[in-house]
Amino acid sequence: MRIKTTRQQHILRVKTAIRWILYYLLIFLSFIIMTSGTLYKPIILVPLAIGIAVNNNMYGSAVTGAFCGFLIDICCGKLFGYNAVILTVFCIIANLLFELYLKNRFINYMIITAVTAYIQCWLDYKFYYQIWDYENVGRIFVRVSLRVWLYTVISSVFVFLLLKLINRFLMPKEHLTIEEAINTNIQTENRR
Template sequence: MRKQTKNILKWIVYIVTLLVLFIMQTTPGLFQIFGTRPILVLPFAVCLSMFETEKTAAVLGALAGGLWDISSGKLLGFSLIIIMLCCVFCSLLVMYLAKLNIVNALFLCAATIVIYMFFNFVFYYAMWGFDNLSAVVLHKLLPVSVYTLAVTPIIYFLTRRIYFWFHDPADE
């Protein structure tokens, strides 16, 4: 298969997988436990960023963040910028310092979740003077974060499988 055709097919699979995860994430009642649903596009973007270059990571992070902004009703660009920067950082970190494995994927997803939830808390709750901020953290942000981190290994292995369909490990 020609390199250009393979690259186009790879991007189609990445985008379709991202859209399927987005649809699963936003489907009411699907994967819901005690009123909490995981964020599926975040671990996919972070895990795929670990396998790809920083340019691909930026595009995937921007797509995932944009989809998340659309579904969460937040200002368009809030999640996009944060997730894009985190994905680029993850890509560069794995490229130059860290190994590519499940432990690092969990660590980088956890770090991205913490960064995102911190900015979400500051700009959407604390800044506007919501009452009972500890309840927001304990009953809204923390359960979503833990649930998202719990599904990260599944998404990591899915991402790894997709990546190695298009990249031969012997070439690297």
């Protein structure tokens, strides 16, 4: 680990700006994909929001989750803000889980994404179909909601690979502050 210089701080700001621009370009591309085609398509914004939340701070995760949720509401014709609240909560939870307990591994990301997408599909089914007690409403969950969930989980593999590529080149490296460097140097000398 090295101490940040002024030039490195400038490079860090530029890389961070480029990374967030690429994140939001992916979000808009996913929005375009979600608004075209048939009923049976993945909700790509869910794994994208979770993937962004895993690698960033809590505030960026919350804003990204809310933004992606609003776009899902627009795409699916849901109550405006419904998916935004759900996705914001799950992005914050994912961020905290990865920050405190989990390692940044593919299997952990897949589990969190699968659980989030399933809960979102289940809540959509409960609030938009089952609550009105339509006839044969269970078929909607089996034939539509679970199929969309499966497509979403499968698409999360590709989303993970894209985000991994972006983060590999543009994620900031860990640096020491001056105090940490001095304390590390003193501790190293005391061990000798």
